[in-house]
Amino acid sequence: MNRLKDATSPYLLQHADNPVDWWEWSDGAFAEARERDVPILLSVGYAACHWCHVMAHQSFEDAETARLMNELFVNVKVDREERPDVDAVYMEATQAMTGQGGWPMTVFMTPDGHPFYCGTYFPRPQFRSLLQAVHKAWTEQRDEVxxxxxxxxxxxxxxxxxxxxxxxxxxxxxxxxxxxxxxxYDAARGGFGGAPKFPPSMALEFLLRHHARTGDAQALAMAGHTLEAMARGGLYDQLGGGFARYSVDAAWVVPHFEKMLYDNALLARVYGHWWRLTGSPFARRIALETCDWMLRDLRTPEGGLASALDADSEGVEGKYYVWTPAQLREVLGDDDGAYAEGLFEVTGTFEHGTSVLQLLEDPDDPERYGRVRTALLEARSQRVPPARDDKVVAAWNGLAVAALAECGAMFDRPDLVRSAEEITALLVEVHERDGRLARTSRDGAAGANAGVLEDYADVAEGLLALHAVTGDAGHMRLAGELLNTVLERFSDGEGGFFDTADDAERLFRRPQDPTDNATPSGQFAAAGALLSFAALTGSDWHRQAAEQALAPAAALAAQHARFAGWGLAVAEALATGPVEIAVVGGRDDPRTRALHRTALLAVAPGAVVSVGEPGQDGVPLLEGRLPVDGAPAAYVCRGFVCRLPVTSTDDLRRELRGQLK
Structure with missing residues (x-):
């Protein structure tokens, strides 16, 4: 029987009506395989994965293929976003055996969980042949295989x-x-390497921080060109905001249309930091539109953010997003239709005469552009939308908290800060218990899977960013609890971290990967949060752990810097101290608010900020820092050693500029 109907994962629920006798990952599945003396067929994917859908339609919904699977194997379906540890170890095996990886991932393994044949997507004829070949090998050549x-x-x-x-x-x-x-670096089109191109969010953050510290013009030019190229191409949704997962071409024109929360959280923050560094109105627009998209399209009734939007609608990839000239004219009329056709490069850039929309130059007539864009967005909203994976992933919501809090503060959007606080409330009320985190929740109920390193690190990062914006010491204290769990439960004893806790389920290998992928590695994310927490509290324990965790970034920097972007960005903060800014005074005092805003606009890499009244909030950075003649004051410090306090925003800006010389 198919056992997925009671699953909490939307991906697993997509397969609940398959004729395959699916199991969730469980002890029961392994016991069944031992009892029947058959291999386990492990299929790993995620709800927004286009090729996962294709394989499902071709094979898992096909009665004859399902009959073979049920007869010859115990079949286990895993959502990689719920179980990144399972995905990581078997993806490592898949890449070792085949030289490549991807999803859906297809793994044949023994009843004790050891893989012996791996692959990714298989069309139905090849998949059926593979099922029979693996069965034959298992029964006739088991020892060899x-x-x-x-x-x-x-x-x-x-x-x-x-x-x-x-x-x-x-x-x-x-x-x-x-x-x-x-x-x-692709000097013609931005980004690094060739097709496919993924948003290099962490590398861009490093380049912006490096320029802020050193003035390196090349670093800023590479970051700025890439940021503009991505947001002007089809990778970016020119009508609704938000970025797709990657571009299938080298010029950012045609996306793989799924939209992931983690990409958009990281990119909103990077575009915000680009604005903070340069004042670019374009950067501001993209940062805010991306934040607004997250809240409009991913917000759950409980206040969290859903994982992703699918690439497909009505079974067709990209159908929701693409346009033909005739469709533009139908919505806008002939004149505005022709205008939109030229403005958005509707020249057959996708399939069957359709086009993704690009905006290669700012429009000459902003009013007309706004009217056309609004009309097209309204018309598109009448189409069948892509499905939404509505599970809440702790790590990705932590990244979103950081982005929403900082963009809300930088762009005077208190609604974004409130949203960050609401997401945090959900994480605290549903995901967190006694310093431990659940990886996911859905419909306000925590899932059964334990949080992994990136969950603790990214939630701590979000909490510390929210503390900087609001001054709420509770956020700092909870971040400290989560980071203490990291140090006590995830340490490898050699300065690094495993990706799972010491009491997590044992797999054939305990996953540990310090390199960035689509998100910051758990180790580098932990390093960043540990460094910020140490700067707020003066804790040598946390600072030393951060420094040790950054060691792999030094090795990667020599040849593989793209896979250490977050570690390098954190190292930039370490190189400047990081700068600590204590703003003391009543939070309702306009003078305090002005100093606080100036502090939040500091471009010093990884600068930490706290605001409040010393002795009342329990923030060590604020202790002993007093107002000056009764006026709110700001202290610029490194390692808790502070320069003389200042009471004007101009003086604070001068002090902060001096820290970068």
């Missing part, structure tokens, strides 16, 4: 990441990392 798989498993379990030890990147390594990025 399992033995080959065992060699791969032994190789994976016998080696560590190989990047531990050493020190955090110093200034010389950080400058070298910029040159490493420049060696693969």
């Amino acid at each position: 399992v033995g080959q798989g065992r060699k791969v498993v032994d190789a994976l379990t016998s080696r560590g990441p190989g990047l531990g030890g050493g020190e955090a990147p110093d200034g010389e390594r950080l400058s070298h990392a910029v040159q490493v990025l420049a060696s693969s």
Whole structure:
């Protein structure tokens, strides 16, 4: 029988009516495989995955294919977003056996969980043949087949990441990392490397911070060009805001249309930081539109943010987003239709004469552009929308809290800050218990899967960003509890961190990967939060842990800087102290608010900010910092050693500029 009907994952529920006798990942599935003496067929994907849908339609909904699967295997379906640990270890095996990875991931393994044959998407004829071939090998050549798989498993379990030890990147390594990025930079189209192109969010954050610290014009130019190219191309939804997961081409024209919360949270923050550094109105617009898209299209009734929007609608990839000239004219009339056709590059850039929309230049007539855009967005809202994966992932909501809080403060949008506080309330009330986190929730109920390292680190990052904006000491204290769990439960004993806690389910390998992927690695995210917490509290324990966790970034910077972007960004903060800004005074006092806003606009990499009255909020950075002659004051510090306090915003700006010299 299919056991997915009671699953909480929207991805698993997509498969609840398959004729396949699916199991969730469970002890029961492994016991069943041992009892029947058959392999486990593990299928891993996620709700917004286009090729997962294709394989489901072709194979998992097909009666004959399902009959073969049920007869020959115990079939286990996993949502990679619920179980990133399962996904990580079997993806590592898939890449080791095949040289590539992707989703859906298809793994054949022994009843004790050891993989012996791996792949990704298989069309139905090949998949049926594969099922029969694996069964034949299992029954006739088991020792040989399992033995080959065992060699791969032994190789994976016998080696560590190989990047531990050493020190955090110093200034010389950080400058070298910029040159490493420049060696693969696409000077014509922005970004790094060729197609497909993913938003290099963490590398861009590093480049912006490096420019802020050193004035390196090349770093700013690469970041700015890439940020503009991504947001002008089809990767960005020119009508509704928000970024797709990646571009299938090198010029950011045709996206893979799924929209992920994590991409948009990271990018909203990076565009906000680009504005803070340059004052670019374009950066401001994209940051705010991306924040507004997250809240409009991903907000759940409980106040959190859903994981993703699907690439497909009505079974067709991109159908919701693309246009033909005739469709433009139908909505806008001939004159405005022709105008929109030229403005948005509707020249057959996608399939079957349709186009994704681009906006390669700012419109000459903003009023007309606004009217046309509003009309097209309204017309598009009448189409069948893509499905939404409405589970709430702790880590990705933590990233969103940081973006919404900072953009709300920078752009005077208190509604965004309130939304960040509401997301935080959900994380506290539903996901957090005694310093431990649940990975996901849905409909206000926590899922059964334990949080992984990135959940603790990214939620702590969001809490610390929200503390900087609101001054609420409770956010800082909860971040400290989560980071203490990281130090006590995730440490590898050598300065790094495992991706799962010491009491998590044991897989054939305990996952540990310090490199960035589509999101910051758990280790580098932990380093950033630990460093910020140390700067607020003066804790040597947390600071030393942050420095040790950054060691892999030094090794990666030499040749693979794209995979260490967040670690390099945190190292930029370490190189400047980070700068600590204590703003003391009543939060309702306009003078305090002016100093606080100036502090939040500081471009010093990773600067930490706290605002409040010393002795009342329990924030160590504020202790002993007093108003000056009764007036609110700001103290600019490093390592809790502060310069003389200032009471004017002009003087605070001068002090902050001096910290970057």
